[in-house]
Amino acid sequence: MSRPRPPREPATPLQTGRVVASHGRELKVSGPSGERIACRLHGRKLEAVCGDEVRFGYAQAGDAAGTVYEILPRRRTLSRLTGLGRSEAVVANLTQLVAVAAAVPTPDWFVIDRYLAGAAWAGVTAIIVFNKCDLGVGADVRTELDAFAAIGYPVVYCSARGEPGIVELARHLDRATSVLVGQSGTGKSSLLNALAPEARAITQEISAATEEGRHTTTHAALHVLASGGDLIDSPGVRDYAPPLPQVRDIGSGFLEIAAAAAGCKFQDCLHDTEPGCRVRASVADGAIRQRRYDSYRHLVSVGRDFDARFPERRRPPARVR
Numbered sequence: 420m421s422r423p424r425p426p427r428e429p430a431t432p433l434q435t436g437r438v439v440a441s442h443g444r445e446l447k448v449s450g451p452s453g454e455r456i457a458c459r460l461h462g463r464k465l466e467a468v469c470g471d472e473v474r475f476g477y478a479q480a481g482d483a484a485g486t487v488y489e490i491l492p493r494r495r496t497l498s499r500l501t502g503l504g505r506s507e508a509v510v511a512n513l514t515q516l517v518a519v520a521a522a523v524p525t526p527d528w529f530v531i532d533r534y535l536a537g538a539a540w541a542g543v544t545a546i547i548v549f550n551k552c553d554l555g556v557g558a559d560v561r562t563e564l565d566a567f568a569a570i571g572y573p574v575v576y577c578s579a580r581g582e583p584g585i586v587e588l589a590r591h592l593d594r595a596t597s598v599l600v601g602q603s604g605t606g607k608s609s610l611l612n613a614l615a616p617e618a619r620a621i622t623q624e625i626s627a628a629t630e631e632g633r634h635t636t637t638h639a640a641l642h643v644l645a646s647g648g649d650l651i652d653s654p655g656v657r658d659y660a661p662p663l664p665q666v667r668d669i670g671s672g673f674l675e676i677a678a679a680a681a682g683c684k685f686q687d688c689l690h691d692t693e694p695g696c697r698v699r700a701s702v703a704d705g706a707i708r709q710r711r712y713d714s715y716r717h718l719v720s721v722g723r724d725f726d727a728r729f730p731e732r733r734r735p736p737a738r739v740r
């Protein structure tokens with residue numbers, strides 16, 4: 420893809436770095452030796468998100484702030500669906516999604532389902548973290564989490580207030596570039612602080628005080644963990660919806676539904692009213708949870724709704740690498 424030539428060439432040779440925080444046009448880029456450099460985006464067409472690999476330099480020798488001239492191609496982007504039916508990148512170049520639920524606020528399992536489906540469609544692995552175990556784990560919660568574990572998602576029980584779980588969580592994050600997602604208030608920033616105490620100052624820097632005086636994350640930021648791996652903290656997205664694939668591919672975001680679908684009579688079965696549907700049979704005999712099936716059905720209806728409102732969506736999307 421050809422880009423317009425920057426009107427002003429950098430005075431210094433370009434270097435490769437990684438976006439570790441982004442506040443609109445203002446970025447923090449970690450340079451080749453790990454230093455954090457304040458940068459601006461060159462030109463209005465460039466858009467960068469946390470995790471992006473970029474080429475940056477200094478417009479004039481001696482500048483304090485760098486300039487980002489190019490965003491390198493993204494691998495495995497976590498995106499969200501906007502109200503206009505478009506896909507908007509949230510975090511780039513991740514390998515693992517960490518869906519965080521907690522004793523409070525009351526878990527919204529449909530939100531977790533949507534994040535897990537988004538991870539599957541983005542080609543990244545996912546784990547579930549249940550935080551605030553110090554406040555207890557209810558029987559209903561245990562049932563739900565056992566079901567996720569049976570599907571194949573690792574489930575980590577932990578408390579950001581101390582053990583248990585932090586060491587186990589660190590093991591899951593080692594060697595991965597992970598993003599913490601989930602409802603606001605589940606303790607994502609607190610978990611980051613427990614894993615990387617030195618992150619606290621940076622967390623404050625990227626947070627804004629709410630009217631109640633609490634700190635809430637407003638932008639994604641990437642932290643290198645001493646225990647291994649990179650961890651991105653993100654603001655909670657209240658109504659997260661992943662960009663939906665074609666309706667016939669929505670089942671691939673639900674691992675147990677995708678597995679059962681191999682036994683359906685029709686290859687393009689949407690597990691609705693088709694005869695010989697192995698998925699519906701599995702729901703009937705309890706092997707697939709009704710709640711997960713309802714979640715799948717809901718996304719299919721959202722997908723159909725989007726197809727009707729945005730006909731261009733029906734074109735097959737470019738394959739994600």
Ligand SMILES: Nc1nc2c(ncn2[C@@H]2O[C@H](COP(=O)(O)OP(=O)(O)O)[C@@H](O)[C@H]2O)c(=O)[nH]1
Pocket residue numbers: 550551552553554577578579580581602603604605606607608609610634635636655
């Ligand atoms: N009891 C308890 N409270 C926690 C725990 N983790 C976080 N919190 C509290 O939950 C609130 C929200 O935490 P925060 O990290 O900002 O959540 P985020 O919105 O997901 O980033 C804060 O008041 C934290 O002190 C935990 O493990 N146990």
Ligand SMILES: [Mg+2]
Pocket residue numbers: 607608609635636652653654655
């Ligand atoms: Mg936060």
Ligand SMILES: [Zn+2]
Pocket residue numbers: 680683684688689690691693695696697698699
């Ligand atoms: Zn079926």
